[in-house]
Amino acid sequence: MNLSTLHPPGRLIALAGAAILAATAVTVVDAPVASAATPDTNATYVFVNRHSGKAMDLWEWSTADNAPVNQFTRNDLAVQQWRFVSVGSGYYQVRSVHSGKVLEVPNASDGSFLVQNTSSSSNTRQQFRLADSDSGYVRFINRHSSKALDVWEWSTADGGRIAQFTDLNGWNQQWQLATVGSAPPPAGAWPTPTGQSAVNGTIPVSGVFDGGMRRYCCIGDGGQEESQDPMFELANGATLQNVIIGGPAGDGVHCAGSCTLRNVWWEDVGEDAATFRGSGSPTFLVDGGGARSASDKVFQHNGAGTLTIQNFQASNFGTFYRSCGNCSTQYRRNVVIRNVTLTRPGNTVAGINTNYGDTARFTGITIVNDSGRAMVICRKYTGNDDGDEPTQVGTGADSTNCLYSASDLTYR
Structure with a gap:
């Protein structure tokens, strides 16, 4: 008998951590x-x-x-x-x-x-x-x-x-x-802030910024204007973690290059939750956290490189991930989406540009409140660099760009 079928081998624990960086744009209210x-x-x-x-x-x-x-x-x-x-x-x-x-x-x-x-x-x-x-x-x-x-x-x-x-x-x-025998805690719950920090302008982050699960609020008007400032601007290699972003959230988080967003929560997404930039081969990681009320996109990928989104939840959104369809400089972009729970209303999990060779890989995707299977898992476009709206050319799994199978999807 293989006892691993009863208790599968586990993995070790750790969580990148470090110091909290001070930012002049933040007014701190002491947490209890x-x-x-x-x-x-x-x-x-x-x-x-x-x-x-x-x-x-x-x-x-x-x-x-x-x-x-x-x-x-x-x-x-x-x-x-x-x-x-x-x-x-x-x-x-x-x-x-x-x-x-x-x-x-x-x-x-x-x-x-x-x-x-x-x-x-x-x-x-x-x-x-x-x-x-x-x-x-x-x-x-x-x-x-x-x-x-x-x-x-x-x-x-x-x-x-x-x-x-x-x-x-x-x-x-x-x-x-x-x-023993008591009810378990509710699934899909959202964190309770440990305190509130008033934000009066973009907070620059280099190194590690740990918010201690405080709510950072507010910036912008909550609309879809592209010109809004971000709440956090991450330098190449920076990490933002344990932060709750209240609405309005402006243009969310901007990453100038490789970055990590760990356990970041958007209570009400404004323009986008996060935008990923940078040339060459940057790597971006979103690990843990969640986002609500993104009338357009949750994650916007404008630069090059690979974005991994894992252990995340989102609800009430237009598109969960979008490779920029009409940026003035275009790249091949890759996204890995795994172990995420997406609750409708929601239109599209990922939108990519096949003419630039984009790839999207999906595993462990749980979709809630979608009995009609209306949410599109992978939407394919022909992108451009002249600012015009990209042309949709298809949807669904294939062996080149949209990589998943029925076993990667769970409907609940």
């Missing part, structure tokens, strides 16, 4: 300070990750030391049941009901895998405190490393591994302490 959560040491809990909705799960029902701990679809069985044991000073061991062993992070490094081990009351690698997030979720902070338990790369898959990483208060670091 997180307090220490106090668990009930007489209760039995299931730990449900806020991002994935999966439960912390002991690998293959192991009772061995150093057995890994991952995430798995919640079932409330003994391998997903945990108890808190106080060790004083606000710290706890977390003991498996199934094995009797406790959670341990073997070292202080980012990405160190979570395992179980025989209890040692003096081992600070086995001790955690709980930090409050919002909406009833908590973060597990290890005493030895001061890092938070984190689901690798915002995975939503069964078998996704759990490790520690710098405490960023991202949704993949937030856990519901659910009692």
